[in-house]
Amino acid sequence: MKGSTAMKTPLVAPFPAARLRRTRATPALRALVRQTHLAPSDLIWPVFLTEGTDLEVPVPSMPGVVRRSVDRIGAAAREAQGLGIPAICLFPYTGPDARTADCAMAWDPDNLTNRAIREIKSACPDIAVMTDIALDPYNASGHDGFVVDGEIVNDETVEALVRMALAQAEAGADILGPSDMMDGRIGAIRAALEGAGHRNVTILSYAAKYASAFYGPFRDAVGASAALTGDKKTYQMDPANRDEALRLVARDLSEGADMVMVKPGMPYLDICRDVKDAFGVPTFAYQVSGEYAMLRAAAANGWLDGPKVMMESLMAFKRAGCDGVLTYFAPEAARILNG
Template sequence: MKILGKYPSLRMRRNRKSDWVRRLVSENNLTVNDLILPIFIREGKNKVESIKTMPGIYRHSVDKVNYIVDKASKLNIPLLAIFPQTPNIKKNPLGTEAFNENNLVCQTIRKIKKNNPKIGVMCDVALDPYTDHGHDGLLKNKEILNDETVKILVRQAKLQAEMGCDILAPSDMMDGRIGAIRKMLDKNNFKNVQILSYAAKYASSFYGPFRDAVGSKKKLKGNKKSYQMDYRNSDEALREVALDIKEGADFVMVKPGLPYLDIIKSVKEKFKIPVFAYQVSGEYSMITSAIRNEIFHKDSIIEALMSFKRSGASAIVTYFALNIAKKIENNL
């Protein structure tokens, strides 16, 4: 990059001298259209339960879900992501609660679409909220079975599409599941249902609070390194993304977010496809705890989210979505 001009005729600080000019020349901006709000659902009636490891985040019973959905709708947040805390009594080795049409996710989709039909709904396609071993797939002799799991995931995805889900988001990291789900959708006249592939999902230590939220942490036997990506690898992420695009993904996800900005940038530059970033539970809890203990300033929330936009993310799944949407609405 060739720089034209030199000091003192060129003074870079001139374009930083006032708020109005900083806003005028900003290269990236965060809007409400960039935000995806995750919602945790639990069983019961009239329940709003705090999540200890995620300060300020709650699980809502289905009858209470419209409280938070209405907030999101009024703030014009375009998309919600639904995650269930399945009771242990309903978990088993095969995760069969995933294709119960009255499970928490299905009830929630129906309720949201009845009361807020214009807001988008995204559903997680994976078995970890439903298995008694906490893995995303079927477990046999300490091995996660790929092809057998894909068949189950297709069944789960079909049910979610039938309930009215707008975006199916397979987060399981099984090989071939995007193609199998797209084939099922096309065959069953769900051609307009979109797929957000968790194409570059890394085996990360930043997922801990989320696993608390959905109740899989204490159930998890072993780790997920045999199917989630090795955090030492970057070229592998590009191969994963390329395969999922060929199989029919409409968007791709990079997860976690902040430690993987290089991956977001590489995927966006190479494929020119919408790339979503997931600011995961560990990132949220780390920033929140630092703010509450006066280690970080609260502006660190915006700074972190802006880093996703700067790296090329089209949208961000973030537990800060309501908070940030309010700030944007008030021009703060």
């Protein structure tokens, strides 16, 4: 974004000396005064994984999105790199038979995510690979943490998340994305990475993640919908709270996060702006599955111009102060931006 984000008092001559439409009169003039810019390099592409060979399985609640088998993830990475998208974020689909109460698959060196990391690094060494750190894809209960007597326990979960983070770093992940919202997990993960020699692995913390109803299609995509018991309100944020987000971001930065994320995106643009203004750190938003599905459905029904609302929604994140966006629209948007 050009210039300072600080509020300024505009100086405007009286009409007709000032005609504010003058700078909107032509495409060239609009380009000259445009304050916010969007590029493929602002995008992170979330990609779903599935077991099997030579598979691309559609996600019904997310038209245009598929689950890819590991042997096809290299092609997705090459596509992203060719479009100028700098990073891919991996999310595994885990069937009910593979989910357990101890979530041991989460730190298995040969789980879907870790195999996909190695495949991408073999196919496209220069693209950044981001991962998700939370137990929900592997948990029989569908929760991000261990459940003991009906409670999602914090400290025991953090120990498991550290094991998961180390396995992903060993596999070659560039960016770790703790999305679980347990207290103290950033400090524990950072200390473990340093101790294991992974000093350059970046943490993009889901610092302000709300207990939102916009996650439904994602849970379908990773197989968590049927597994989930109860809700996640004891560890994800209350959608009514604003100041708490800044406390959480401050905490995660103090513990060693390099970048922070607000999730969901468009319903929380005020939080994106607050975070960027307060901390000035690399700030990202996740345009989550429900946001994507709404725009796709409206476009499919002819109620909205799909490409136009897609680009407008992405520009909104940049205007709100975000440095980048995780979005399922990434390849489509990049093609438009590349002309």
